Each structure stands twice: as structure tokens, then as C-alpha cells.
Amino acid sequence: MLTAVLSGFGGAIAAPWLHRFAPRYAGWIAALLPLALMIYFISLVPAVAGGEALRFSYAWVPSLGINLSFRIDGLSLLFALLITGIGALVLIYAGGYLANDPMLGRMLMLLLIFMAAMLGIVISDNLISMFVFWELTTISSYMLIGYKHEYEKARKAALQSLLVTGIGGLTLLAGVVLLGQVTGTLEISDMLTRGEVVRAHPLYSAILALVLVGAFTKSAQFPFHFWLPNAMEAPTPVSSYLHSATMVKAGVFLLARLNPVLGGTEVWQLSLTAFGGATMIVGSFLAVQQTDLKRILAYTTVSALGTLVFLIGIGTDEALKAAMVFTLSHALYKGALFQVAGSVDHETGTRDITHLGGLRAAMPITAAAGMLAAISMAGLPPLFGFIAKEVQYKATLKEPILIGVALVTNMLTVVAAGLASLRVFFGQPAHTPKHAHEAPLSMWLGPVVLALAGLGAGLLSAQVGNALIGPATSSVIGKAKEIELLLWSGIEGAAGQALALSVVTLVVGVGLYQARSIFGRIAAAAAPLAPWGAEGWYQRIVDGMLALAAWQTRMLQNGYLRFYIGLIITTTLVLTTFMLIVGRVAITVPADWADVRIYELMVALIILAATTFVIRATSRLAAVVGLGFVGYGTALVFLLFSGPDLAITQFAVETLVAILFVLVVYRLPRFGNLSTTGARVRSAALAIAGGALMTLLTLVALASPTESRVSEFLAENSAPRAFGRNVVNVILVDFRGFDTMGEITVLGVAAIGIYALLKLVLAPEHDEHKAAEAPSGDGVPRERAETIDV
Amino acid sequence: MHSLILATATRLLLPLMLMFSIFLLIRGHNEPGGGFVGGLVAGAGFTLYAAAYGVSQASNMLRIDPKRLIGAGLLVAVSSALLSLFLGLPLMTGLWYKEPLPVIGKVGTPMLFDVGVYLVVIGVTVTITFSLFEAEGE
Incomplete structure (x- = not known):
């Protein structure tokens, strides 16, 4: 199981090479990995459908209760199959869509990273490891949206999605930690049995709020929905995969997963149905106003995600079943429709539906797949979408207001389905920027397979119900539950009412499609309100943050090094002195000066003399040489007091600093004495106070009890347990290896930051004119590199 | 600022410094x-080389983009x-090869980790x- 999850990351590393050696078949070869994984997951279906949950656990940080544990039950399996199945098709599709893009290798790499991370989310049984995978999907989504990073719009959209989902991720982490505290475990399977404890706990509402923000931002619920349509800047394979079929469902998945723990309370039902319902209506209403094919689909995705949250909120067995059915049906038809939209864009050069029409003759296969998927989206039999809508209506029957929300959403969805298919493939052929012709095999395979899967699932609904939907619903409910999924469930009772609602939906939907020009007028009328929408507020908050950052940078980072040093020393002085006084720390001055060796004294004198020399130096070079003496002297002290590792490092660092200084010394202005006497006295006072404080602290450290069992433990266990006699090194690479890992990561990031700063300052203006041409599309030219893109 | 003494000394020093750096790594x-x-x-060695012969020659000798060394080190x-x-076993459990190898001594994953650190620091x-040198060159 570990191999199954990590193979995606391994494949990601191999992807660029794959693209280099087999550029034409890279997508096909890369798709073998998800395909193999899908076959593996299919092989688990019988066991899971039989009610088993497969569990695999690998200790990670056992001392903190964090494990890399995986558990496959019905819910995970449904998602895992979607992720790997659609993943394989998307990789093939991407190979065709970006066939001439030299960066295709990067695209395949990021898609594989995403796939592995997403797989990690759905099969993790530990909340912390799930959170890690959760954040990995956020990061890979950021890079995928910003794939065409030459365009400002793409960068902006990428950053927006990162900020919105990133903030959600942080609140989720807080929620996860609280959940862990309340239940005393981080394993989801243990948590599921302790739902009563959580729901009765005073922290319940805090946990719920935190988890909901995490789930709502990820799954683009109102009022966080705005990032998803903007994420359409990503190349279409990405939109099809991350931003419709899988990643955006992570929030929904989380709610479904935690339903037995957090669900069932009044506040849960109310908030989920309210936010879900609002998202459904807002999403579908905005969808029909769009003219960009991808944005139509994006807003219907928002609406669909709202539907899923709404259904989980209703919380009855029927509603949870409807949520699972809709998850599957939506992933199939929306994945297909996005790929169709991408093919249309690719072959005609536009995605504006007012410039498209009659493409069925030029693109027969794509048109057939698109129509089939759209029929499923509109909810016509015998496609799976029809069943999804029937069970959805059955779940809402008890409350009139719920019926109303579902009805409005589904009517508008019918209109959107028409816009995305009829409008494009029928009617008068329109004049398009490129001469339209059929997409290559790699680009129609995905839509055809997904659309046919929607048809097959509809026809074989009973089998799909038993193998996938039933087990998934049981895991969401929290106990085994037999379900029945029928294409035709008669006209009596609830089934009949649902059918009647379906007929109404379709009739009104078709009527609205005929009268679709009104939506354009509404959009035009509502345009002045845009700055007061959710995205307007987002922009205001980001601008405010930047203004705050600029203000505090001006205040604290004025560019005078002496000011920084002064500030640091003063702050340390004030805070430490305060603590020393409040804590009434005892200070003992060592009485015995006799065991000070002569060479120790000499080193001290050298350091003192060098310091004096530095202060009085009249050239920078001399001052640096003096500082070097101070540094080497300190290293000698380390050496004398048995810290050879510290000493070597200090020697090396001193040498490098000297070299670095020589590199920059010629760039500095002439040395001059500009400070007034008063300023020099102030500096001297501060320096002496700082030095005195450090001495004082050393004395305090000497006075406090020295028996530290940590160092004893380390010294004793270094050789026998870590096979190293150099304790310092063993601590660095073994005992505290995690810290070192963090440090080298920071080091690497810092180096890249320095590199970027140096290149940025020095980049001559004319560089901008030779900015790389973007692979395709009609974006804005690259703006100045210096501006911060938000 | 080409200096014959520095250039000659560097040619002798660089191999020594690289050997010494590997020696430090192994005995660590x-x-x-x-x-x-x-x-x-090792980083100081390459820096010295760049100071003596210029960044483009030093980069040629290094062959690999130093930024890639950072990535490679983190990956290792x-x-x-x-x-x-x-x-x-739990993440980061030290695994050791039973028999010590000649010269190097015992080999295990902490050692490999240290190689990663080594590469990152050089990078x-x-x-x-190198960026500073290039900045100065303009």
C-alpha cells in the first residue's frame, strides 16, 4: 500500500526524463502507472464490498501518535478508483493537448504528484498524514494553475487559489489538532467510534467551524467559491482532473469521512445545508450567465460541490447515498465535458460559445462524447446522471425548501448542459480562429471512455450500487447498509414524486434554455455589483495585508543595518532583563580563577585586541580582517573547551564570510565617518549593555543545575545505538535528524531567495522583451518582474 | 582581477580541499x-576557483547547476x-549495513542523510x- 501511494511521487520524478526520451508517447507511458493502480484498487473491490476495511500502518512519528496508516473502506475505494481511473485518462489527454509544449514533462510530473497526494488524502487513516497530503494537493494545484506562468492572469489565479485553500488548510490543521486532543487519537478509524464524545464536548462548535472552513475553501463553497472559476487559467487537463473530478471534492470527502464523528447535530445540518444550498444556487445561476465554455463548466462544478455538501448536510441515509451517487456521476460527466471543452478550444482556437456552433460535423467523436456527457449532466435516462438526480430528489422530499433549492439548481444545470453541448455542436457552423477538425485519439479517448462509463453505470446501476455506492454509503453512515440503485424504480410513492420533479426540471430547463438570452441581460445588469461580491472582498483583504506589510517594512526595515542590529539587541535586552528580574534568577560569580590556563587568557586577549582594532579601523578591509581574528579566536575557544565540530564549522564559516566580504567590498561606497559623537556614544552604550547581558546570561547558565539528562542520554547512546562516536554528528543526522532536514530545506530556500534577489536587481530592463512566448492561448504579456503579483 | 599566484595556488588547492571535504564527510x-x-x-574550494578563473570557467568545471545540487541533496x-x-520501521530509523566497508567504515542511512546535507551545503x-561574483562582474 505504501508502494501504491509513493509510486506516484516516484513516477513524478521520472516523468521529465520520460518526456525527454519519448516525447510523443510520454502521456501514454505515464498513464500506465495510474492504470496499474486502478487495477490494483479494482482487485480490492470484492473484499471491500463484502464489508471489510483493509488497513495498513507504517510508524512515522510514533511518539506523537502520527502514523502513515492507510485504510481502504467503501468511501476511500470509490474515490481511489476515480482518482486513478480519471488520472490515467487525463495523463493521456495531457500528452495530446500539450503535444508540442517543451514543458510537457513538467505537466506530467505535477499531475502525478497531485495524483499521489490525492490518493493519500482518500486512503489515509491518520488525520495528520491526511493533512500532509491535503497540503500537497494544494501546492500541486498552485503549480498546475500557474503552469503558464508567463501570464499574469495565471499567476494571479494560482496565488488566489493557494491563499484561499491555504488558509482553509491552516484552520483545518487547528481543527485536526483539537479533534486529536478531544478524542485522544489521530487515527480516523478510532475516531469514528468516538463520535458521541466529540459531539458532547464543549469544543465541538470550534472544531466544527475550523473543519468546515477547511472543507469549504477546498471545495469552493460560497463565499469561497470564486477561486475555482479563476483556476480555469490552468490548462484543460488540469481543470478536468483537479478542478472538477477530484481535488475540489477533497472537502466533500472530508465531510463525508467525518460524518460519523461530527455529523448529525443540528448545527451541522443547518450549516451544511445552508452553505451547500447557497453554493448550489449561486453556482448554477452564475454558470448560465457565462460565455466561456470552461467558466460555464467551472460554475456548474461549484454548484455540484454545493449539492454534495447540501446532501451530506441533510444527513439521512437516503441523502448520503445520493451524495455518493452524485460524486460518481458528476466526476464522469464533468471530467468528460472539460476534456471536450479543451478539445474544442484546441481545435478551433476559441472557447467562447458565442463564436462556436455546428461542430458536430467537424468533430463527430468529440461531439458524440460531449452530447452523451451533457445528457447525463441534464439528468436524462438511461444515463447515470438520471439516477443521481432521482435519488437526490428523493432525499429532499421531506422539506419543501430543500426541494425548491434542488429544483432551481437542476433546472439551471439543464440550461448549462445545453450551453456546453447543444450550443457548441448544433446550429449554424461558426467561423472559428482555427479550422476545426477532429481531435487526435489521445484527446477523444478520455471523453469517450468517461461518457460511456456514465452510460454503462446507468445501465448496470444495480451492480454499481452493490460494488461501489453501497460500501461507500455505509462508510459515510458509519454502519453497514444495504442499498438499492435502480434506473427505473416505478411511479409509486417517493419514486413517483421524484420522477415528477425530474419531468418538471427538464421541461422548465428546456424552456429556460430557449429563453437563455435573459441570463446575459441579468449578467449585464449585475455587473456593477461585482466589486461587492466575494472576490471583491478577497481583493480588499489581500490589498490590506500588502499595505500593512509595506507599512511595517518601512517602519522596521529601513535599510540601515545599524538600525536592525540596534533593534535586535534592544529587544533582547529589554525582554531578557525583564524575565531575569521577574524570575529572580540567581547569579553566582565563579570564585575560583586559579584554573584559568595561560593560553585561554591569551586567546581572550587576542579577541579583545582584535575587537578594539575593529572599532578603531579606518578601512573596511582592515575591519574585516579584525573581525576574522575575533571569529578565529572564538573558534579557538570552542576547540579548547572540547567542541571541535563547532570549531571546524566556525573556521569554515569565517573563511567563507571573508571571501564573501571581499566580493562585495568593492561595491560599497568609500569608507567615511558619518556618525555624530552622540550616535557613537549611544552605539557604544548599547554594545556594552548587550555584551554585559550575554555575560550575565552565561553566569546564569553556570548557576543553574547542570545535570541535564539529555546530553547524558545522547552521549551514552551515540556509539551503541547510532554507531557513531561523534555525538554532535550523530545528533545532527540521527537523533535530531528531523531538525536537520528542516534546516537544510530552509538553507536551500534561502539560497534560491538570494539567487532570485541578485538576479532580480541585476536583470537588465531589456530582458523583458525576450520573455518566452507562451505555448498557446491569448493571455496578457508578462509584466515587470519586480511587481508582486497578487 | 586575474592573479597568477591565486590561479596557480587554486589549481593545487582545489583538489586538496575537495579531498579534505570528502574526508571530513566520511569521518564525520x-x-x-x-x-x-x-x-x-568544498563550497569554499569552488568559490576560490571562481575567484581565480571566473564564474563561467568554474561553472564549466562544476558541470552541474549548483541549484540542482540543492535539490539533489534534499532528495537524497x-x-x-x-x-x-x-x-x-518508523520514518528515519537508522539502517546500517552489517559489515564495515574498507576505508569508509560502517555504512548506513544516517551516512546517506549526511551526504544529502553535504550536497545541499555545497549547492x-x-x-x-557564484551569483555574487556574477553581480560583481557587471
Whole structure:
């Protein structure tokens, strides 16, 4: 199981090479990995459908209760199959869509990273490891949206999605930690049995709020929905995969997963149905106003995600079943429709539906797949979408207001389905920027397979119900539950009412499609309100943050090094002195000066003399040489007091600093004495106070009890347990290896930051004119590199 | 600022410094040394070379983009930590090869981790100094 999850990351590393050696078949070869994984997951279906949950656990940080544990039950399996199945098709599709893009290798790499991370989310049984995978999907989504990073719009959209989902991720982490505290475990399977404890706990509402923000931002619920349509800047394979079929469902998945723990309370039902319902209506209403094919689909995705949250909120067995059915049906038809939209864009050069029409003759296969998927989206039999809508209506029957929300959403969805298919493939052929012709095999395979899967699932609904939907619903409910999924469930009772609602939906939907020009007028009328929408507020908050950052940078980072040093020393002085006084720390001055060796004294004198020399130096070079003496002297002290590792490092660092200084010394202005006497006295006072404080602290450290069992433990266990006699090194690479890992990561990031700063300052203006041409599309030219893109 | 003395000395010094850095890296587990210091020494060696012969020649000799060394080092470190997971042990459990190898001594994943640190430190040092040299060259 570990191999199954990590193979995606391994494949990601191999992807660029794959693209280099087999550029034409890279997508096909890369798709073998998800395909193999899908076959593996299919092989688990019988066991899971039989009610088993497969569990695999690998200790990670056992001392903190964090494990890399995986558990496959019905819910995970449904998602895992979607992720790997659609993943394989998307990789093939991407190979065709970006066939001439030299960066295709990067695209395949990021898609594989995403796939592995997403797989990690759905099969993790530990909340912390799930959170890690959760954040990995956020990061890979950021890079995928910003794939065409030459365009400002793409960068902006990428950053927006990162900020919105990133903030959600942080609140989720807080929620996860609280959940862990309340239940005393981080394993989801243990948590599921302790739902009563959580729901009765005073922290319940805090946990719920935190988890909901995490789930709502990820799954683009109102009022966080705005990032998803903007994420359409990503190349279409990405939109099809991350931003419709899988990643955006992570929030929904989380709610479904935690339903037995957090669900069932009044506040849960109310908030989920309210936010879900609002998202459904807002999403579908905005969808029909769009003219960009991808944005139509994006807003219907928002609406669909709202539907899923709404259904989980209703919380009855029927509603949870409807949520699972809709998850599957939506992933199939929306994945297909996005790929169709991408093919249309690719072959005609536009995605504006007012410039498209009659493409069925030029693109027969794509048109057939698109129509089939759209029929499923509109909810016509015998496609799976029809069943999804029937069970959805059955779940809402008890409350009139719920019926109303579902009805409005589904009517508008019918209109959107028409816009995305009829409008494009029928009617008068329109004049398009490129001469339209059929997409290559790699680009129609995905839509055809997904659309046919929607048809097959509809026809074989009973089998799909038993193998996938039933087990998934049981895991969401929290106990085994037999379900029945029928294409035709008669006209009596609830089934009949649902059918009647379906007929109404379709009739009104078709009527609205005929009268679709009104939506354009509404959009035009509502345009002045845009700055007061959710995205307007987002922009205001980001601008405010930047203004705050600029203000505090001006205040604290004025560019005078002496000011920084002064500030640091003063702050340390004030805070430490305060603590020393409040804590009434005892200070003992060592009485015995006799065991000070002569060479120790000499080193001290050298350091003192060098310091004096530095202060009085009249050239920078001399001052640096003096500082070097101070540094080497300190290293000698380390050496004398048995810290050879510290000493070597200090020697090396001193040498490098000297070299670095020589590199920059010629760039500095002439040395001059500009400070007034008063300023020099102030500096001297501060320096002496700082030095005195450090001495004082050393004395305090000497006075406090020295028996530290940590160092004893380390010294004793270094050789026998870590096979190293150099304790310092063993601590660095073994005992505290995690810290070192963090440090080298920071080091690497810092180096890249320095590199970027140096290149940025020095980049001559004319560089901008030779900015790389973007692979395709009609974006804005690259703006100045210096501006911060938000 | 070409200097004959520096150039000649560097040709002799660089191999010595590189050897010394590897020596520090290998002996680090038992004696003073380790990946961090080793990396610093090697980084200083390349920096010296760049000072004597210019960045373009130094880059040619290094062959690999120093930024890639950072990535490679992090990858080595992470993989060394992940290895133990596959044996069902907690992340970063030290795994050791039973028999000590000649010269190098005992080999294990902490050693590999240290190699990762070594590569990162070289990469970081060289990235920074080379960029500074280039900045100065203009």
C-alpha cells in the first residue's frame, strides 16, 4: 500500500526524463502507472464490498501518535478508483493537448504528484498524514494553475487559489489538532467510534467551524467559491482532473469521512445545508450567465460541490447515498465535458460559445462524447446522471425548501448542459480562429471512455450500487447498509414524486434554455455589483495585508543595518532583563580563577585586541580582517573547551564570510565617518549593555543545575545505538535528524531567495522583451518582474 | 582581477580541499567533521576557483547547476529517511549495513542523510557566491 501511494511521487520524478526520451508517447507511458493502480484498487473491490476495511500502518512519528496508516473502506475505494481511473485518462489527454509544449514533462510530473497526494488524502487513516497530503494537493494545484506562468492572469489565479485553500488548510490543521486532543487519537478509524464524545464536548462548535472552513475553501463553497472559476487559467487537463473530478471534492470527502464523528447535530445540518444550498444556487445561476465554455463548466462544478455538501448536510441515509451517487456521476460527466471543452478550444482556437456552433460535423467523436456527457449532466435516462438526480430528489422530499433549492439548481444545470453541448455542436457552423477538425485519439479517448462509463453505470446501476455506492454509503453512515440503485424504480410513492420533479426540471430547463438570452441581460445588469461580491472582498483583504506589510517594512526595515542590529539587541535586552528580574534568577560569580590556563587568557586577549582594532579601523578591509581574528579566536575557544565540530564549522564559516566580504567590498561606497559623537556614544552604550547581558546570561547558565539528562542520554547512546562516536554528528543526522532536514530545506530556500534577489536587481530592463512566448492561448504579456503579483 | 599566484595556488588547492571535504564527510560520524563542514570546505574550494578563473570557467568545471545540487541533496536526504518505512520501521530509523566497508567504515542511512546535507551545503554556498561574483562582474 505504501508502494501504491509513493509510486506516484516516484513516477513524478521520472516523468521529465520520460518526456525527454519519448516525447510523443510520454502521456501514454505515464498513464500506465495510474492504470496499474486502478487495477490494483479494482482487485480490492470484492473484499471491500463484502464489508471489510483493509488497513495498513507504517510508524512515522510514533511518539506523537502520527502514523502513515492507510485504510481502504467503501468511501476511500470509490474515490481511489476515480482518482486513478480519471488520472490515467487525463495523463493521456495531457500528452495530446500539450503535444508540442517543451514543458510537457513538467505537466506530467505535477499531475502525478497531485495524483499521489490525492490518493493519500482518500486512503489515509491518520488525520495528520491526511493533512500532509491535503497540503500537497494544494501546492500541486498552485503549480498546475500557474503552469503558464508567463501570464499574469495565471499567476494571479494560482496565488488566489493557494491563499484561499491555504488558509482553509491552516484552520483545518487547528481543527485536526483539537479533534486529536478531544478524542485522544489521530487515527480516523478510532475516531469514528468516538463520535458521541466529540459531539458532547464543549469544543465541538470550534472544531466544527475550523473543519468546515477547511472543507469549504477546498471545495469552493460560497463565499469561497470564486477561486475555482479563476483556476480555469490552468490548462484543460488540469481543470478536468483537479478542478472538477477530484481535488475540489477533497472537502466533500472530508465531510463525508467525518460524518460519523461530527455529523448529525443540528448545527451541522443547518450549516451544511445552508452553505451547500447557497453554493448550489449561486453556482448554477452564475454558470448560465457565462460565455466561456470552461467558466460555464467551472460554475456548474461549484454548484455540484454545493449539492454534495447540501446532501451530506441533510444527513439521512437516503441523502448520503445520493451524495455518493452524485460524486460518481458528476466526476464522469464533468471530467468528460472539460476534456471536450479543451478539445474544442484546441481545435478551433476559441472557447467562447458565442463564436462556436455546428461542430458536430467537424468533430463527430468529440461531439458524440460531449452530447452523451451533457445528457447525463441534464439528468436524462438511461444515463447515470438520471439516477443521481432521482435519488437526490428523493432525499429532499421531506422539506419543501430543500426541494425548491434542488429544483432551481437542476433546472439551471439543464440550461448549462445545453450551453456546453447543444450550443457548441448544433446550429449554424461558426467561423472559428482555427479550422476545426477532429481531435487526435489521445484527446477523444478520455471523453469517450468517461461518457460511456456514465452510460454503462446507468445501465448496470444495480451492480454499481452493490460494488461501489453501497460500501461507500455505509462508510459515510458509519454502519453497514444495504442499498438499492435502480434506473427505473416505478411511479409509486417517493419514486413517483421524484420522477415528477425530474419531468418538471427538464421541461422548465428546456424552456429556460430557449429563453437563455435573459441570463446575459441579468449578467449585464449585475455587473456593477461585482466589486461587492466575494472576490471583491478577497481583493480588499489581500490589498490590506500588502499595505500593512509595506507599512511595517518601512517602519522596521529601513535599510540601515545599524538600525536592525540596534533593534535586535534592544529587544533582547529589554525582554531578557525583564524575565531575569521577574524570575529572580540567581547569579553566582565563579570564585575560583586559579584554573584559568595561560593560553585561554591569551586567546581572550587576542579577541579583545582584535575587537578594539575593529572599532578603531579606518578601512573596511582592515575591519574585516579584525573581525576574522575575533571569529578565529572564538573558534579557538570552542576547540579548547572540547567542541571541535563547532570549531571546524566556525573556521569554515569565517573563511567563507571573508571571501564573501571581499566580493562585495568593492561595491560599497568609500569608507567615511558619518556618525555624530552622540550616535557613537549611544552605539557604544548599547554594545556594552548587550555584551554585559550575554555575560550575565552565561553566569546564569553556570548557576543553574547542570545535570541535564539529555546530553547524558545522547552521549551514552551515540556509539551503541547510532554507531557513531561523534555525538554532535550523530545528533545532527540521527537523533535530531528531523531538525536537520528542516534546516537544510530552509538553507536551500534561502539560497534560491538570494539567487532570485541578485538576479532580480541585476536583470537588465531589456530582458523583458525576450520573455518566452507562451505555448498557446491569448493571455496578457508578462509584466515587470519586480511587481508582486497578487 | 586575474592573479597568477591565486590561479596557480587554486589549481593545487582545489583538489586538496575537495579531498579534505570528502574526508571530513566520511569521518564525520566518529570524529570531528560531517556533511555540513565538508560541504562548507568544498563550497569554499569552488568559490576560490571562481575567484581565480571566473564564474563561467568554474561553472564549466562544476558541470552541474549548483541549484540542482540543492535539490539533489534534499532528495537524497528525504530518501534516506523514507527507506526505513519500507521495512516497517518508523520514518528515519537508522539502517546500517552489517559489515564495515574498507576505508569508509560502517555504512548506513544516517551516512546517506549526511551526504544529502553535504550536497545541499555545497549547492547553497556555490549558488550564493557564484551569483555574487556574477553581480560583481557587471
